[in-house]
Amino acid sequence: MLDKNGIARRIAQEVQNGQYVNLGIGIPTLVANHIPEGLDVEFQSENGILGMGPFPIEGTEDADLINAGKQTITALPGAVFFDSATSFAMIRGQHVQLTVLGAMEVSANGDIANWKIPGKMVKGMGGAMDLVASAENIVVAMMHTNRAGESKLLPTCSLPLTGVGCVKRVVTNLAVLDIKNGAFHLVERAPGVTVEEIVNATDGALILPEVVPEMSL
Amino acid sequence: MLDKNGIARRIAQEVQNGQYVNLGIGIPTLVANHIPEGLDVEFQSENGILGMGPFPIEGTEDADLINAGKQTITALPGAVFFDSATSFAMIRGQHVQLTVLGAMEVSANGDIANWKIPGKMVKGMGGAMDLVASAENIVVAMMHTNRAGESKLLPTCSLPLTGVGCVKRVVTNLAVLDIKNGAFHLVERAPGVTVEEIVNATDGALILPEVVPEMSL
Amino acid sequence: MAISKEIKGVDEACKDVKDGMTFMLGGFGLCGIPENCIEELVRLGVKDVTCISNNAGVDNFGLGKLLKKSQIRKMISSYVGENEEFERQMLSGELEVDLIPQGSLAERCRAGGAGIPAFYTPAGYGTEVAAGKEVREFNGKPHILESALTADFAFVKAWKGDTSGNLIYKATSRNFNPMMAMAGKITVAEVEELVPLGSLDPNEIHTPGIFVQRIFQGRSYEKRIEQRTVSQNK
Amino acid sequence: MAISKEIKGVDEACKDVKDGMTFMLGGFGLCGIPENCIEELVRLGVKDVTCISNNAGVDNFGLGKLLKKSQIRKMISSYVGENEEFERQMLSGELEVDLIPQGSLAERCRAGGAGIPAFYTPAGYGTEVAAGKEVREFNGKPHILESALTADFAFVKAWKGDTSGNLIYKATSRNFNPMMAMAGKITVAEVEELVPLGSLDPNEIHTPGIFVQRIFQGRSYEKRIEQRTVSQNK
Numbered sequence: 001m002l003d004k005n006g007i008a009r010r011i012a013q014e015v016q017n018g019q020y021v022n023l024g025i026g027i028p029t030l031v032a033n034h035i036p037e038g039l040d041v042e043f044q045s046e047n048g049i050l051g052m053g054p055f056p057i058e059g060t061e062d063a064d065l066i067n068a069g070k071q072t073i074t075a076l077p078g079a080v081f082f083d084s085a086t087s088f089a090m091i092r093g094q095h096v097q098l099t100v101l102g103a104m105e106v107s108a109n110g111d112i113a114n115w116k117i118p119g120k121m122v123k124g125m126g127g128a129m130d131l132v133a134s135a136e137n138i139v140v141a142m143m144h145t146n147r148a149g150e151s152k153l154l155p156t157c158s159l160p161l162t163g164v165g166c167v168k169r170v171v172t173n174l175a176v177l178d179i180k181n182g183a184f185h186l187v188e189r190a191p192g193v194t195v196e197e198i199v200n201a202t203d204g205a206l207i208l209p210e211v212v213p214e215m216s217l
Numbered sequence: 218m219l220d221k222n223g224i225a226r227r228i229a230q231e232v233q234n235g236q237y238v239n240l241g242i243g244i245p246t247l248v249a250n251h252i253p254e255g256l257d258v259e260f261q262s263e264n265g266i267l268g269m270g271p272f273p274i275e276g277t278e279d280a281d282l283i284n285a286g287k288q289t290i291t292a293l294p295g296a297v298f299f300d301s302a303t304s305f306a307m308i309r310g311q312h313v314q315l316t317v318l319g320a321m322e323v324s325a326n327g328d329i330a331n332w333k334i335p336g337k338m339v340k341g342m343g344g345a346m347d348l349v350a351s352a353e354n355i356v357v358a359m360m361h362t363n364r365a366g367e368s369k370l371l372p373t374c375s376l377p378l379t380g381v382g383c384v385k386r387v388v389t390n391l392a393v394l395d396i397k398n399g400a401f402h403l404v405e406r407a408p409g410v411t412v413e414e415i416v417n418a419t420d421g422a423l424i425l426p427e428v429v430p431e432m433s434l
Numbered sequence: 435m436a437i438s439k440e441i442k443g444v445d446e447a448c449k450d451v452k453d454g455m456t457f458m459l460g461g462f463g464l465c466g467i468p469e470n471c472i473e474e475l476v477r478l479g480v481k482d483v484t485c486i487s488n489n490a491g492v493d494n495f496g497l498g499k500l501l502k503k504s505q506i507r508k509m510i511s512s513y514v515g516e517n518e519e520f521e522r523q524m525l526s527g528e529l530e531v532d533l534i535p536q537g538s539l540a541e542r543c544r545a546g547g548a549g550i551p552a553f554y555t556p557a558g559y560g561t562e563v564a565a566g567k568e569v570r571e572f573n574g575k576p577h578i579l580e581s582a583l584t585a586d587f588a589f590v591k592a593w594k595g596d597t598s599g600n601l602i603y604k605a606t607s608r609n610f611n612p613m614m615a616m617a618g619k620i621t622v623a624e625v626e627e628l629v630p631l632g633s634l635d636p637n638e639i640h641t642p643g644i645f646v647q648r649i650f651q652g653r654s655y656e657k658r659i660e661q662r663t664v665s666q667n668k
Numbered sequence: 669m670a671i672s673k674e675i676k677g678v679d680e681a682c683k684d685v686k687d688g689m690t691f692m693l694g695g696f697g698l699c700g701i702p703e704n705c706i707e708e709l710v711r712l713g714v715k716d717v718t719c720i721s722n723n724a725g726v727d728n729f730g731l732g733k734l735l736k737k738s739q740i741r742k743m744i745s746s747y748v749g750e751n752e753e754f755e756r757q758m759l760s761g762e763l764e765v766d767l768i769p770q771g772s773l774a775e776r777c778r779a780g781g782a783g784i785p786a787f788y789t790p791a792g793y794g795t796e797v798a799a800g801k802e803v804r805e806f807n808g809k810p811h812i813l814e815s816a817l818t819a820d821f822a823f824v825k826a827w828k829g830d831t832s833g834n835l836i837y838k839a840t841s842r843n844f845n846p847m848m849a850m851a852g853k854i855t856v857a858e859v860e861e862l863v864p865l866g867s868l869d870p871n872e873i874h875t876p877g878i879f880v881q882r883i884f885q886g887r888s889y890e891k892r893i894e895q896r897t898v899s900q901n902k
Contacts, residue, residue, distance in 0.1 A: 039669075040669045041671070042670060042878070046536065046537075047465070047609055048609050050876050050877070051670060051832075056664055058665075061664065063464075063659050064465060064466070064604045064607040066659075066660070070516075071663040077670065078670035078831075078877065080834050082873075083612040083640070084536065084540035084613065085543075086876070087537075088537030092782055095781075095879060111560075122525070124513040125512060125535055126512050126513035126535075126536050127536040129535035129536075129538075130536060130555075160561065161561045161562075162561060163560065164559065237437070256435075259644070261644070263770065263771075264697075264699070264843050266636075266839075267644055268636070272898050274898065274899055274900075278898060280698075280891035280892065283697065283894070284840075287697040287895045289896055290897075295632060295643065298636050298837075299842065300774070300844070301844045302777075302778045305548075305774050305775060306548030307644055308771060309789065310547050310549040311549060312547075312644045332767075336759070339748070339767070340749035341745060341746050341747035342746060342747070342769055342770070343770050344770040346769035346770075346795060346797060347791040350789075382794075545787070549790070551788050555783070556783070572785035577785055605870075638871075
C-alpha cells in the first residue's frame, strides 16, 4: 500500500519529457518532488506562473510569489508570470498537457466530484472545473477509500460533479486504474496489495486483466 | 468652405478634457494638430498604442513604432503599447470615448459606408467596424460631396455598410450636422458657406434651424 | 498632456461607493489584494454589497474583514475555503454565494471589460454551474454560454503605477487584477509605488491607464502570507 | 529544466509545412512581420495556403511575396489596401478573400488559442460581415456570433526571446503576434535576439513560452517602413 508520497512517485512516471503540467492541491503537489533528473518539464500554477520551482529557502519567502495552494514558491530560470485570463487560456486552450488533481469521488464513466458536500462543505471549485473540462490528459491522485472506509471509485458519483467523462486514469494508494467504456480497468497494484483488496475497495465496475503487475517505483 | 485642415480644426472643438480619442486615417489624423494647449487628451491608435505623439524628428524614425495609418510616430510620456486584442478591448468595451473617422457615405439614420466599392475598390474595413459598433460618440470627418460632385449625405447608403445607426455628428467642408430621428440637423455652416449651398449638397432629409450660426474656428 | 488619475488617498479613492453596489476586488488568496481599499470599505460601513473576488480572504484579513461586519450580501467567487465565518454565513443563508469556475470568472471579467457580452466555454458543462445556461456543441464537445461581468467599482492592487494609471504588477500578485481593472465602471488602483509620468517603460506595462479612473499610493502593506512553505537550505 | 524550443534556423522552423495548410502571420502592415519565415515559405514554394494576417503586405514585400508567386489560395484579413497584385487577384477571382473587422480578427485568434469556441461582438452587425451569422441582443444591442480561428502554423516575430519560447515584443510591432502565437498548432517564433534561459525578467514577458513550439534568431531584418512621416526639428 502506498502513502501519499508513494502515489506522487507513481504519478511522476506519467509525466513525459517536454510536458507542461498542472498539479492540484494536496497529493498532486508532491509529484513535483519525484520528476526524474533530466526530464524537461514545466509546472504551471493557475494563479499565474509557469516554471514554478521549489519552496524558497527560509527567509527568502515573497508574499507576491505563491502557487494555487497559496504556498510560497520560487520561480525557475525561464519562468513567466501572467494574469488569470491568460492562465486559463493556457488550460482551456489545451496548452497544458497533463493535469493531476485530487478527488472525493470518481465514477466508472470518468466523472469526478471534488468541490462540494451539500450542506456541509463548500469550498468551491477553484480552477478544477476548467482543468477537467479542458485537459486532454487527466490523472486523479487520491486514496482509494474515504475515512469511513467507503470506496471513492463508484458506479456514479453521489456528490455534485466537477466534470463529466473526463478522468482517464486514477492512481490511488492501492492501484493504478484506467477508465474506459464505462468501467475501471485495473492496470497495476501497489506493492504488497492483492487484487482482492482492490476489488473489495472498488464499488464501480472493475475489469481485471489476467495478470496484474505490481507497480515498479 | 473649409479645407481638410479646417475640418480637423472644427472637430478638435468636439474633444473634451480627459478623453481618450481614436482618430482614423486621413482628415481625422489631422485633428491631433489642433487640440488646444492645456487640454489633457490621449490618442489611441488601434494597432497598439495609447499616448501617441507627433511624427518623429527626421532620422529618429522607428519601424517598430507606427500608427494605424502605418505612419512613423512617437510615444509621449505615459504612453503604453499593447496587443491587438487589448486594443479592441479598449474600443469594444467603450473605454475609448470619441472616435473620428472618414466616410464615403453617411445616411440620415446614421449608417456609414467607408470600406468597399463592389467590383472596384476593396481595401477592407480594418478597425472601422469595431469602432463604429462600439463607440458612444462617433464623429465623421469628410468632404460634403464626392469628386463627381454628388452628395455623400444620403437618404440611405448605396455602398456596403460599415455600421448601422451609429454616426452622431458629421463635420464636412460645408457644415456641422447632427443625426437624429432619421434626419440630418444642420448645426453650423462653414465660413462663407450659405445654407442654400448646404441644402443643395445634401441628399438626405435635412432639418434647418431658424438661425444657422457660422462656425467659430 | 496625459490624463491624470492621481488622487490624494484612499478616502478619495472610495468616494461615491454606495450600499447595494457591486465591487470587484483583485487578488488570489491574500496575494495582490487591495488592502487599503478594503480597510476603507470597512471603515465606511458600506452595506449589502456584491463582491466579485476569486476568494473571500481569511477570517481576520482581506475580504474576511468585510464579511465579519456583515457588509456583504452576495459573493461571486471560485474558491472560499480558509474562512470559517464565510462558511457559517453561507450555510446559514445570511450570505448569498455564486461559485463559478476560476477560469470562467477570469474570462467573464475580461469579457465585461472588452465589450464581449457572452462567450462559450467547456468549463462546468454537466455540473451545477451549467444550470439554466445555454448548452451548445462546438467540434463535438458541449460548451456552456457564460456572460460578461462588470462592477460599479473595481479595486485593484499593483506594484507600480504612474499618474496616468498605467500599472505594473509583481510576480503572481497580478492574477485577477488586470481583468478586473478592465471591468470596473470606476476602477481604483492602489499601488505600492506611484511614479511620475514617463518613468515606466511603455513596453512593460500590464494594465494601460485607460482602464483606471483613480490611482493612489497605498500605505502600510501587510502582505500577509497564507501558507509559509520553505525548503531546507541544502 | 525548462523545455527548450530552440531550433537551428528558418529551414527547421518551417519543416512540415504542406500545401493546403492554414497559416497565421503576425504583423500590422509591415511592422512586426516574420520576415525570415515568409522568405522561407516563398523558397519552399508551398501552395494553396490560407493565410490569416491583418494585412497582405505590399507588392514586393511581406505577404506580397507569397501573393506574387500565387502561393495563397485564400486570405483572411481586415485591411488589404496598399497591394495592387492583391486587388488584381481578388477582383479576378484567383484569390479568395474573407475580410473581417480588425478587432474581431484579433479576438477570434485569441479565442482559438484560449479554448473559447465562439463569442458575441457588436462589430459588423447590419453589414456584409454578419451574413449567415447568428444575431443576438444583449443589453438591447444586437451582436453577432463569431467563431475561433486556429492555424496549422502560426509565424510570429518578436524582439527578444529565450530558448523556452518566452517572447518580448517591441513597441507597436506587438500587434497580432501574441494572439496568433496562442492559436497555432505549431507556433514558430523568429526573434531579433535569442537570449539564454533566465535572461528575461519573468514579469516582462508578453508571450509565455508554452504557446511557442519553435524559436530561432532571424537574420537580416529589413524592417521596411511603409509611410515614413517626420516632424520638422523645431
